[in-house]
Amino acid sequence: MNVGAIKKINIRRISMYNVMLADDEILDLRGLERFIPWEELQMNVAAVVNNGLAALEYMKTNIIHILITDIRMPIMSGLEMSREALLLNPQLKIIFISGYEDFQYAQQAMQLNAQSYVLKPIDDEEIIQALYKVKAQLDQETQRSMLENAYHKTLPAIKNDLLLQLYEGQLDWNTNAIMLTEQYGIKLSKCELAVAYIAIDDLAWKLNTYKEHEAKDIVNRVYQVIDQHCRQHDIYTLCKLSAHQFAMIVESNHQHTQLLNDLIRDIATTLPITITIGLGNAFSSFEQVQASYQQALQALDLKMLIGKSIVIRYGDMEIKHVKEVQHWEMALDALFVEMSNYHLVQIHDELEHLFTLIRSMKSKVTVYNFSIQIISKLDAYLANVNEDLFQMPGMQLEDLHIIFKFETIDDIKTWLCKKVFEISELLHLKKQKKNNRLIESIVIYVEEHLHENIVLRDVSNYFSFSPNHFGVLFKQGTGINFSDYVVERRMEKARCLLQDHQYKIYEIGARVGYKNQTNFSRQFKDHFGVTPGDYRKQS
Template sequence: MYNVMLADDEILDLRGLERFIPWEELQMNVAAVVNSGLAALEYMKTNIIHILITDIRMPIMSGLEMSRKALQLHPHLKIIFISGYEDFQYAQQAMQLNAQSYVLKPINDEEIIQALHKVKAQLEQETQRTLLENAYHKTLPAIKNDLLIQLYEGQLDWKANAAMLTEQYGIKLSQSELTVAYIEIDDLSWKLNTYEEHEAKAIVNRVYQVIDQRCRQHDICTLCKLSAHQFVMMVESNQQYTQLLNDLIREIASTFPITITVGLGNAFSSFEQVQISYQQAQKALDFKMLVGKSIVIRYGDMEVNHVKEVQHWEMALDALFVEMSNYHLVQIHDELEHLFTIIRNMNSKVKVYNSFIQIISKLDAYLANINEDLFQMPGIQLEGLHIISKFETIDDIKTWIRKKVFEISELLHLKKQKKNNRLIESINIYVEEHLHENIALRDISNHFSFSSNHFGVLFKQGVGINFSDYVVNRRMEKARSLLQDHQYKIFEIAARVGYKNQTYFSRQFKDHFGMTPGDYRKQS
């Protein structure tokens, strides 16, 4: 309901307007009836008024003067002037105040109703525009996060988007060199196992809030979330910001039951080199297995032999996990033999034991990406892992690991057969319910607790097309259906199917159906 104020020094005119206009049908409410400009202003100081209907000529304070002051209180106020004087000078002044209508006395009910319909349409249009603007501003942080991820991963054309990133998000090159800092929460798979799920999520969220707060304090506007436990940002490559990262590591360790480790890529001076530094920062974190955690690890400080050792180890583990997931029993055997060949070359008992702990940790992380919990599987309990330290030979440990790997692979195989059909059905429902939103592969994979890559593969296997193509198809089909209902304008239909930019929507619609939305509506 829209609130209306009637202001006129002639009581009969006021009562007539109040009684004979069908206010309820117009979805309007006469909130106040006053006979002076001073009384009108006094009411509007503490109450919301959407529409003001006022006589131009009133004693002490004219309707024109009162309207000027009322607009200062409510800039979006809609005004309809009434006057018994057919004088162009009054009409001209009324128009200067952006009056919606100018009605002469004696008042014609149809004329005033027509003016109110016009005002109502304007208010509804402004309300819709405000809702769309608010929705857009709410999505800005997510849009910025996605743009930054694209920048780090080399998927964003920096030159084409430089103005937007600089002006809208404050992302720009520093006068000194920059480096990418890749932040990862350590041992998340088991350190928070003693907490309830909501408590663990709250801890992880607070860790991110602390990191975000420190970035804001140091004017770092390039922080983004890659996942719940991995974050990345650009910092200046100097001692001050290295100290900031070390301070952040200490603050997290002293405040929370978890720690973070930071990987630093090499310095760069142009955004064309961001992706290289980002990839180096990722690789620096791989050295955590060898050099420890809760520290800053510089990619440039790693020795060549460490690089090769980590690469071989990571490749062997990745290959083993893939074969386990696919239930390839012969290949599982071969990859285990390869992995143990690497382990036998380790020259330290501590390294050997640590390598097996890493196998379990990496396996847990891998299973989490496919929505499985290692420590909820039969025969795998966290406290039971201490048995590894009691084995006296590599062969003893190998026998134990081998048995568990085959058991897990068989369990995954049985669960996968039941799960895939239910998953695709749930994804279809989710997409239909969220077509009006920005449905990114990363977001929906997080929603269903998968990694983006694994989710994309699962979806294509189940549906036959890429997820992004599927979403576009569903949006276009829904848009085509909505275009047959002429109550919706094209920009409203674009918003309903997830497009903030009508031009981009029209271009995609034409690519899809061979004609613009407007042409399709005419044909249908």
């Protein structure tokens, strides 16, 4: 989104403006009510009254946009009533009507900011023009009000977008820095600052026991708790990176480190979920924000190694730990690729590699934590291919508790290997089933279009595949190239038709997609060893 300007907003005008007619002369009231083209003016006569008190009583509980009133009325004059009405609705538009050509009345009407002053007997054209003028004013005010409301509603989204650009090093300082610093009050303090990267833990599996709307509510409440802490400590840099990841700038001192620990504790005690925070190195200028943000993200990656629901400072990280996390991430990615391709030997090798890394861990808790992380990463990977880990047979959420009952790494390895092979086989079977349905559809398509010019590119487009991928899928499913298959089906159909003497040979060639008789004869002879004519004689 270009935050340098608010997007154009579609403004809808109020469908009808409410009008009140106030006059103690019934004939004048009825004339106004009946002979003015209210619908054409997009106006609605909402109330007709014959005194000021009744008019005010109605306006206390109903919205009136335009008041047309006689100046002289019993009990309360139109001028007195208008003063009171403007207190109820300062945006009220007033048109005065009077039978007295008295400058004093006109002067008082203008002091009340009347939109028009019409003399009796009323000229229809004159009052219609006055109403058009009032309508134009109301349209303009409505549009301005809706624009202002829309602008204020977009301010939080604009702020979040600016902060995201700031953290990722993409902020255009020439156009947006002033808005960030002045509009939102985001300024660097004299203290050193650091970026805190906040992530909800175990989101891939921890909320699976909740209904979808309940899970969303819990995630939203996490953000609300974080936002409340920020407001209490005058932190204006909270940015929503995704539904479950957030970033903010905090002072790099003991007090704000304690703030982050308090935040972790509050969420853990009030919600069925936890958060972990990565904290980047300190900086003193906006140009250094991106570096601290990246450091905070790298610190958060160490959650796999040293645990969750804590603050992990980038400055406390060891290079060895960073490399270990990178190795584990690469090993997991490689495992998932082999699972997807159903390469059993490679799956075994990747699991061996993973557990070689796990054996280097010195803490029992870390081993358990890493094992859970493997499940969590696997769930996220499967979600990308439209699969749900915990909807698979024998893989319910409750099964995860068994990991904490194992006493050795070998026990965990045996259980995890079994699950990985089962999931890989299930993915393979689903893929085969899906491919079988595709092959069946392709076969039907070819049979129905043998008389046409069948080209791989056109058929692959029809089934929404790239030509290369389509060709590979077809070869895997049938053991034959697509073009060879088409020729095979054409020759078989031609052979059957040649046994029926009602068709001429050139007609048969056309029926199986050959417009050129010579090409058909040559292809048939290459396939069966005889020309179509000789084959017909033999049969």
